[in-house]
Amino acid sequence: MATATELETPTPxxxxxxxxxxxxxxxxxxxxxxxxxxxxxxxxxxxxxxxxLAIAFSLSDVTAGDPSFDWVGFRNFSRAFDDPVFWRSLGNTLVFTGVSMVLIVVLGKVLANILIADFKGKWVVRFLVLLPWTTPVALSSISWLWLLDSIYSPIDWLLRLVGVLGPNENMYWLGQPNLAIGSVIAVHVWRLTPLAAVIMIAGLVAIPRDIDEAAKVDGAGYWRRMFEITIPMVLPVVAVAALFGAIFTFTDAAVVRVLTRGGPNDSTQVLASWAFYRGIEGGDVAQGAAVALFLFPLLLAAAVAILRVVRRIEVR
Incomplete structure (x- = not known):
């Protein structure tokens, strides 16, 4: 028998x-x-x-004094190939990026292993470690400019204190080509290692603890677990850290501009800084755009190569 509710509800x-x-x-x-x-x-x-706009400028004769657009084809690229400073800048860019990337990955891995350990004041240490990355690049480079000063460098003072340098001897960190190159690389590594460490911490934390504990039960020591478990499992994250390090180093001109301005004798010039000096300070906008465009295919090739490595690792 139907209830009152069923009788009142219309059937759709x-x-x-x-x-x-x-x-x-x-x-x-x-x-x-x-x-x-x-x-x-x-x-x-x-x-x-x-x-x-950079592509259009590179195919023109635009300058700071004459902004009118006149087509010149690939003349600016031909002029770049004939410029010895361009080739030196290209070589320095590849050297700076390659050496910095290796050091950033290695030191970032070491720093990540330290920061995931349990110890008192870990959060304070993490905050201090991140400061180089969070500090504006111009401000941190100015600090290094004082640290590497030819006369008042505290690093030289410390070396004289321990007896490495004589009483009136200075290193001239930014005045000698080899030392200037090493100084620029050191600043890049100092800035980007914290970023790589944070990325790798995420990979290390994601490793299941059961795997590491099972390896310990089987008698695997620290180094064997490191090379057979930890490193293979965090390789995709390491590749991402390397990619970020390569991008930031490859396209950075602030460190070179603040520390050496490309000197001495263009020995620390990179493509990004040379494009700035030719296009902005030199007023040859078209030539500067042509030099800057060389960054794109090189960086694209590096990014594709690293991402392909990551893909092969993930497939395995």
């Missing part, structure tokens, strides 16, 4: 259901484009447009 007739009106927050397709739009606008405004 098939085909006459009223469509439910979807709210804006329920439309996944629309929300996806809404959230994606700011990123697209940002990339177009700050990446695509400047990149297209």
């Amino acid at each position: 007739v098939p085909g006459q259901e009223h469509p439910v009106r979807r709210r804006f927050a329920d439309r996944d397709g629309v929300l996806a484009w809404v959230f994606l739009l700011p990123s697209v606008v940002y990339i177009i405004a700050l990446v695509a447009l400047p990149f297209g």
Whole structure:
């Protein structure tokens, strides 16, 4: 026997259901484009447009004194190939990036292992370690400019104190080509090692503790666990840290500009700084754009190579 509630409730007739009106927050397709739009606008405004403008300038004769656009084809690239400073800058860029990337990965791994250990004041140490990365590059480079000063360097004072240098002897860190190159690399490594360490900490924490504990039970020592368990499992994260280190080192001109301005005798010049000096300070905007464009294929090749390595590691 039907109840009173069943008698009062009308039975829906098939085909006459009223469509439910979807709210804006329920439309996944629309929300996806809404959230994606700011990123697209940002990339177009700050990446695509400047990149297209650099290509246009590199094919013209635009200068600071004559901004009119006249097509010259690949003449600016030919002039770059004939410039010995360009080749020196290219070599320095590759050397700085390669050496810095190796040191950043190695020291970042060591630092990450230290920071994941349990000890008193760990959070204070982590904060201090991150300071080089969070400090603006110009400000930190100015600090290093004082530390490496030819006369008042505290590093020289410490070396004289321990007897490595004579009473009136100075190292001239930024005045000799080899020492200047080493100083620039050291500052890059000092700045980017904390970033690599933070990235690697995420990889180390993600390793299941059961695997490490099982290896300990089987009698595996620290170094065997390191090379057979830890390093293979964090290799994708290490590759990401290496990629970030390569990008930031390859495209950085602030450290060279503040410390050496490319000297002595252009021995520390890199592509980014040389493009700035030719295009902005030298007024030859077209030539500076042509030099800067050489950064793109080199960095793209490095990024593709590193990402392919990561993909092969993940497939295994």
